[in-house]
Amino acid sequence: MKPDTGWRLFLRTIVARAYPRVIGQQRVKKWVFFETVLPLIGTIAYVYVYKAISAPQDYIGFVVISGAMTAFWINIMWAMAAQLYWEKDSGNLALYIIAPNSMMAILLGMAMGGMVAASLRAATVLILGTWMFHVPFAVTSVAELFGVFMLSMVALYGLGMMFASLFLLWGRNAFQMSAVLQEPVYFLSGFYFPVKNFGVAVATVVSVIPLTLGLDAIRQLVFATGSSIGFLSVRLEIELLAVMAVAFVAGAKYWLDRMEKLAVREGALTDRRR
Amino acid sequence: MSPAMPDQSAIKTENLGRVYKTRGGRRRKSLEERVALQDVNLEVPRGEFFGLLGPNGAGKTTLIKILVTLLAPSTGRASVAGHDVATQPQQVRPLINMVSGGESSGYGLLTVRENLWMFGQFYGIDNKTTHKRIDELLEVVGLSDRANTKVSDLSTGLRQKMNIVRGFLTDPEVIFLDEPTLGLDVGASRDVHRFIRDWAAVRPTRTMLLTTHYMAEADELCDRVAIINHGKLLACDSPANLKRRLRREAIFHLDVSPLDGAVVDCYKLPGVRNLVHTAREDKSELELILDSDNAISGIINMLTEHRARINNLQKREPTLEDVFVDLVGMSLAEAEKHET
Numbered sequence: 001m002k003p004d005t006g007w008r009l010f011l012r013t014i015v016a017r018a019y020p021r022v023i024g025q026q027r028v029k030k031w032v033f034f035e036t037v038l039p040l041i042g043t044i045a046y047v048y049v050y051k052a053i054s055a056p057q058d059y060i061g062f063v064v065i066s067g068a069m070t071a072f073w074i075n076i077m078w079a080m081a082a083q084l085y086w087e088k089d090s091g092n093l094a095l096y097i098i099a100p101n102s103m104m105a106i107l108l109g110m111a112m113g114g115m116v117a118a119s120l121r122a123a124t125v126l127i128l129g130t131w132m133f134h135v136p137f138a139v140t141s142v143a144e145l146f147g148v149f150m151l152s153m154v155a156l157y158g159l160g161m162m163f164a165s166l167f168l169l170w171g172r173n174a175f176q177m178s179a180v181l182q183e184p185v186y187f188l189s190g191f192y193f194p195v196k197n198f199g200v201a202v203a204t205v206v207s208v209i210p211l212t213l214g215l216d217a218i219r220q221l222v223f224a225t226g227s228s229i230g231f232l233s234v235r236l237e238i239e240l241l242a243v244m245a246v247a248f249v250a251g252a253k254y255w256l257d258r259m260e261k262l263a264v265r266e267g268a269l270t271d272r273r274r
Numbered sequence: 275m276s277p278a279m280p281d282q283s284a285i286k287t288e289n290l291g292r293v294y295k296t297r298g299g300r301r302r303k304s305l306e307e308r309v310a311l312q313d314v315n316l317e318v319p320r321g322e323f324f325g326l327l328g329p330n331g332a333g334k335t336t337l338i339k340i341l342v343t344l345l346a347p348s349t350g351r352a353s354v355a356g357h358d359v360a361t362q363p364q365q366v367r368p369l370i371n372m373v374s375g376g377e378s379s380g381y382g383l384l385t386v387r388e389n390l391w392m393f394g395q396f397y398g399i400d401n402k403t404t405h406k407r408i409d410e411l412l413e414v415v416g417l418s419d420r421a422n423t424k425v426s427d428l429s430t431g432l433r434q435k436m437n438i439v440r441g442f443l444t445d446p447e448v449i450f451l452d453e454p455t456l457g458l459d460v461g462a463s464r465d466v467h468r469f470i471r472d473w474a475a476v477r478p479t480r481t482m483l484l485t486t487h488y489m490a491e492a493d494e495l496c497d498r499v500a501i502i503n504h505g506k507l508l509a510c511d512s513p514a515n516l517k518r519r520l521r522r523e524a525i526f527h528l529d530v531s532p533l534d535g536a537v538v539d540c541y542k543l544p545g546v547r548n549l550v551h552t553a554r555e556d557k558s559e560l561e562l563i564l565d566s567d568n569a570i571s572g573i574i575n576m577l578t579e580h581r582a583r584i585n586n587l588q589k590r591e592p593t594l595e596d597v598f599v600d601l602v603g604m605s606l607a608e609a610e611k612h613e614t
Contacts, residue, residue: 003368003444004398016395024383027424091379098342099396100368106396264363267294267336267345 013105021113036124043067064129066191068122075118080160111157138224151241152214158248165255194229284481285318289350310336325496329609333505334485373441375456382426431462489594520592529586533558536580545569
């Protein structure tokens with residue numbers, strides 16, 4: 001039988017590259033523990049801060065939702081953005097490039113696999129946090145909530161896919177970049193407090209991080225007091241997230257093409273240590 | 275897109291060259307140029323097992339990188355399976371594969387079978403065919419019982435066998451083997467050689483390009499061998515013909531007590547074409563390529579004058595190592611030291 005080409009090959013590649021992400025994580029049981037239960041401690045700490053100052057119960061819900069979304073950001077920084085650099089080091093990148101598949105399919109596979117793997121941790125934080133602290137959800141529109149979440153994921157992983165090529169071009173600095181972008185993004189995207197508190201100017205600037213608008217919209221849609229703490233209207237946030245999703249995925253394709261061209265021209269990008 | 279080159283050689287290069295430009299240092303803005311390949315002309319017909327022999331840094335890997343579409347040539351052109359590698363990489367890629375020595379590709383948390391399946395998918399091979407080929411190839415390389423072992427639990431040798439299977443899994447028209455036995459023990463190397471030979475035997479139209487710095491490997495496996503050094507192709511012929519070039523010369527191996535100045539004096543003697551001196555802890559070894567048998571008497575006299583004791587003197591048939599010494603003026607090991 002003739003091998004698949006075109007979109008069939010594209011889909012095969014996505015599934016194949018997602019596979020190590022989804023299966024690999026479950027192979028080491030202690031990783032599942034460390035990846036899911038330990039991060040809950042950070043979330044719990046913030047919950048107790050809000051409890052100590054007698055903040056409204058919805059604020060505890062904000063923290064639990066943020067704790068769940070943290071899983072995706074960590075996955076994007078360490079398993080998406082830095083991934084091509086690691087692939088280069090192991091020799092996989094050269095094999096990916098010389099295969100007839102599309103490199104974009106490889107990146108999409110990484111993203112899909114990462115999303116599924118991070119969902120486990122996110123779901124654990126959400127379920128345990130909700131159960132432990134009696135988070136009062138009041139979902140106004142399930143369809144909108146689903147739409148916001150999916151758009152946030154596409155925008156976030158689009159950003160991660162774009163970073164993957166950029167981090168590869170930056171070489172060793174990729175690891176520092178991951179570290180540098182982790183904590184500041186927690187702070188700036190309003191992980192543990194509504195971003196509206198920054199004021200309009202700062203909140204507008206930090207809205208370029210898809211997490212900021214995604215979290216803000218999700219909070220507005222799932223808590224009774226959500227609309228009062230929202231930075232922008234949910235509709236506008238959905239529109240902006242859609243623009244970001246398209247822009248980041250297009251950016252990922254642009255930088256991937258540039259990386260491939262540079263790799264072939266310079267040769268250094270596919271070198272590995274023996 | 276330009277049409278496929280009419281020529282149907284498996285591999286063809288015309289005046290192929292590659293220059294690397296690197297910055298001298300952090301603060302130096304000027305670019306330093308290093309010539310990795312220079313005017314390489316090569317033609318490998320379909321079905322041939324072709325070897326590229328040379329020390330580390332000779333340009334072997336650069337040539338392979340160009341042929342597998344990973345690197346653009348600076349000058350000249352190259353084609354694989356009739357397609358230009360620079361302008362038609364998408365046509366070349368489904369037809370080729372590559373296995374490198376010391377490779378750590380794949381994912382340690384996946385099993386051997388899962389890793390191989392994954393790479394098969396990148397070539398669009400359906401699941402049934404992929405698993406059938408995996409079973410067959412694992413059986414041949416003796417890895418069947420490790421199919422469900424995590425790759426992180428494999429030894430270096432077993433992991434390299436898996437990499438070999440990965441390369442052959444896609445049944446490529448042209449396969450590039452870049453030092454495939456690097457770091458393997460003798461037994462594992464032998465297994466790899468046997469597998470490669472058997473695979474080629476049942477697929478006479480498939481082409482293999484092997485780079486190695488193991489002379490015996492090239493001698494044993496290849497139909498033709500090209501010797502490359504400093505990016506230049508020095509010779510290209512069958513191992514037998516290359517060795518025949520030295521048939522008229524006399525090749526001697528001598529074990530003598532440790533030498534110092536005597537070696538330098540030996541170079542000056544008439545009839546000495548090349549000499550490789552290896553100093554061991556308690557002795558010196560000399561590999562001599564002489565114009566004729568008569569020249570050995572001069573060597574013996576010279577060594578005697580320097581009070582060196584000759585423990586062993588042996589005349590032997592030429593090897594590819596001797597061909598390399600004759601062409602480059604030093605042994606492969608010396609050439610590698612020189613390079614570093």
